[in-house]
Amino acid sequence: MRVHKSIGIVSLVFIALLCSCESNFKDVQRINSVAFSPSGETENLNLKYTDSGRVKAILVSPLMLDYSNLEYGFNEFPKGIHLTLFDEKGKESHVVSDYAITYAKTDIIDLQGNVKITSNDGKKLETDQLFYDQKNEWFYTEKNFKFTDGAGGFIQGPGIDFSKDFKIFNMQRNSGEGEINNVE
Template sequence: MNKKYIYNILSIVTVIITVAMFFSCSDNFNKIQKMGVSENEPIGVAENINLKHTDSGRVTANLLSAKMLDYSNRDFPYNEFVGGITLYVYDEDNKKSTIISDYAISYDKTGLIDLQGNVVITTHDGNVLKTEQLYFDKKREWLFTNVPVTFTTKQDIIKGNGFDSNLKFTNAEVLEVTGIISLDD
């Protein structure tokens, strides 16, 4: 064989290999981003959180937590409050309601917050809800659970096996009531 023929064959093989290499490359940016982070580890940790939310210059909420783990690098991102939370919520008249729980997890995509362990909500007018687990739907501004609850108002202590309410407690409903309720004649 002559040199020109061998040179042409080598050139064609080189071009084929080069093209194959380019097509075999893919966009692995997300994989590269996660390389230094273990699959089960948070991407960030925050301690002694004191977060204030304002609306038109007025504080509407104040979140306190000992420790938050940030898993926003996951396919289903969330934040975990392993040190529990204390949340102060202020209404339009600056009246404060308090939400406390031993543990909380907030899911970014669904807007759902799962409060667990010794959940206590105390409204500005003295109503108290106690339960072991409570969900808050941020989009609908709705509280709900299907576990036992105790709801204390100024005149009643109502126990039940579930709870539904809007954020202001104007539509509060204890489900499957097991307590004693006073009724007006």
């Protein structure tokens, strides 16, 4: 009888300890969730970037979450973006995606989901994910892409990187059809 009471007491202590650990675990989870709470939220964002009095870009998004309070701060656009870029002559190019995230320290923008870039002269690039290096003004992806030149030609395949003006391309494996002009 004594052995059974001892086992019962040990079992109760063990269960109490488990319940105590569960409570502590939930506290730790709650602390971590607070650490990744945005420091700010902006709904219906319509941001105009100007330089010397000229509008250079307009960023529109239904929601922006600001995590700049973190060591490696970032801004998240969970409902996507529509970015209009203006060149020196005022011609527009457009970038759209279902999701985007910008990293402050690296100046990298990660665009995801139905990413489309349309230039003012009819060129279009479509992919599932595209990164933009703002410092070097360079786009790149390892995902499958399709680029159409606006004149009926296209290139497609996995992996591409290119300059923001679509003038310099580096591709891995691709296929397509089109007309080649100005070959020196």
